[in-house]
Amino acid sequence: MADRDAVPYDPQSVERKWQQRWEERGTNHANLAGASHPFYNLMMFPYPSAEGLHVGNVFAFVGADIQGRFRRLKGADVFEPLGFDAFGIHSENFALKVGTHPAELIPRNIERFRGQLKRIGLMADWRYEVQTTDPRYYKWTQWIFLQLYRAGLAVKRRAAVNWCPACKTVLANEQVINGFCERHPDVKVEQRMLDQWFFTITPYAQRLLDHLETADWSHSTRTIQANWIGRSDGAELVFETPGGKRITVFTTRPDTLFGATYLVLAPEHPLVEGLTTAERRADVNAYRRRVAAMDLVSRKVGDKTKTGEFTGSYARNPATGESVPIWIADYVLMEYGTGAIMAVPGHDERDFEFATAMKLPIVRVVAGPGQDASTPLAAAEADIPDGRIVNSPGYDGMPWAEAKRAITAALAAKNLGKPVVNYRLHDWCISRQRYWGPPIPIIYCDGCGTVPVPEKDLPVVLPALEDFRPDDSGVSPLARLESWYRVPCPKCGKTARRETDVSDTFLDSAWYFLRYPSADRDDVAFDAGLTRKWLPVASYIGGNEHAVLHLMYSRFVTMALHDLGLVDFEEPFARFRAHGTIVKDGAKMSKSRGNVVNPDAYVDKWGADTFRMYLMFLGPYQDGGDFRDAGISGIRRFLDKVWGLVETHGGSNAQAHGQAGASADLLRMMHRTIQRVTEDTASLAYNTAIAAMMEYVNALRDGEPAGSLVEPLAILLAPYAPHFAEECWERLGHTTSVMDAPWPNFDPALAVAEEVELVVQVNGKVRARLRSPRGTPQEAAVKAALADPSVLKFTAGAAPKKVVFVPDRLVNI
């Protein structure tokens, strides 16, 4: 059949040829305005680091690209944009380290990244590229800020930051190592209070949580988000002092109220001042000062030894009527609940430790089976299965869950309590006392106060600043550039001052998916019509490392814009799947570990298609795995085999040979393969989709295939090895792109075999296999099974006691 000389598969020339063709033909372009079946295929845009693209990026993008190509072949109009997330402390620190300005560095990095991404063969529509550092982009980031400000969701508030006295600058939490500065290992990091901008995300907590239940998202991602939101149901209860002060505590265990033997307030609690007695004042003040100086990280995760001071005052336990001492301790945090707790040392581990250290009374109020009111407590017993209330007159014997409601209700009746829900989620601080970010578009005027920059004056361009090193002013380096921050007030015209902090990088990425379809527009952030047409995003694939911040903030911004009437959906991502992590030698790839794998060398040696498929074949896409290059040759061998099949059965032969020449078995296998590849590709089971194609190719080579059996293979391969598939498609006699071919259909009836192998078990053990026609009825199957010599050996001719028959599968005797 093959008259031509065999041309070996040369990935380099094939890939060069098709990348050029795609560009010339606009193969990857989406018709945004005219699409009839829009499918927005999104992948998390990269931070263009100086090291260039790494294997983890390729793994992520290829997996997403396969979805995009697959949906396109299935008939959708796919829009697959890409961009670069290049603002932020990461870029800034790197720039400081190498002594090159980020404005110079970033475009170079982007250039390199774009080149690498193109070589991978993504179906990206580069006409809609976005760069967060481009004033044409961040103009609209600032606009988003103004919309949230308008909605009352952006507020300025005093908040603590980490401060390194040696660097004289604000540190991010990750720059604080065990309470010390990462650059000055012997300098203790302190806490400083600064005025900062916050987005009030907390009122959205319940909505953000509720939508997770129905979201088509990875299970792991939903769990992580739900934990981060951290809903807990409890009650606020009031303890009164003899002086008439009401101390409100939050507890999730109101049922243990009778065991509350003391109160603890956060050292910063506003009531502490008034509660402290004269003789305790010196100690209390010293303790409060010590805690105030502590850096934010140590306060929460540092040494957990319990410390605290007695205020000298007492309050009345509303259940027992007893007087309980009021303490302060750093283990109680001002930002959670009411900043005050009732301590139940018998049933809370921290309270137990504190009570033991301070010699405070410990009382049992819950007893499990086999315990009673007097069973001693050697440690806190927090979760007692089947626990019942004891030592609590009026509630004794009650299951604790029931007592929770009963005690809360009883206190509510006396105006001393109510059920309350708390969330761990904190408001989002977006102020950064840094240079490399979009300036927050606010102007402060002595007369008019806080004035938002009028939208017509956007963007507030980040000025070129030669020395952008942070300094000891506690504000952004922009505060050094008087010519920039001195501006007339937009309201009254008098001299005013710009906000000199820039916004958090996470704000840049919290709305970029809205920007892509309108990336070519300068008059709007996002066009209403295009947004309605293309959003919410149909498929979003990215790493779980962004499960918390990026995804949460994107959802919040979208909800806020929805509430402002600017978009008509509340959730930005209809479907989200987290890909796994590619590690190397069991560890995350990082430059400091020296285990970063650069994809270029692999693309050079094997070609993008082989490399793409290899990464997808490593293991389940949603699990990731350890990168080893052993085995990459297996993929290449597979592609060579396909190449050979195309060579032999392609060209004019493809059409000439009808399916007449195809054996029934091979035809069935083709349908079965199409079914498996279709289902597995849709569910991101790329490794098994590839395995199915391999099995098919092996079968074609063992049999006598017709060209019509080879053709569908080129289309099935297109999402995985796009250049290769194009070349095969052309060699099969087609003149248009394989990406414009229709995904092959399978006939479920043809995909199943006519003859099946029936497994015969005796007492649950496999003893024989019978070939029998599909649909063999029970009587016939059992008869055949009993007649089988190897079955006879075990039944010894005896009549079966019981028979289990699963049609077309097995007979168990």
Added chain:
RNA sequence: GCCCGGGUGGCGAAAUGGCAAACGCAGGGGACUUAAAAUCCCCAGGGGGCAACCCCGUGCGGGUUCAAGUCCCGCCCCGGGCACCA
């Protein structure tokens, strides 16, 4: 500590409660070759047997079932998230 995942050949991995190990890598044997590479064919969980075959096997211990890698209970180990959150 709490909340998610996961644990299967030498390795990466497959398996609607119904033939454990598909597919691939590495390995062994053979063909082709002066030779090697490439390619092609065969073997390949462990143990026993001359053999047909038999026994054992999915982290550990129990259980449900005609039948369990898969479901239930209790442990162990690994990965991830949260963590002084009351």
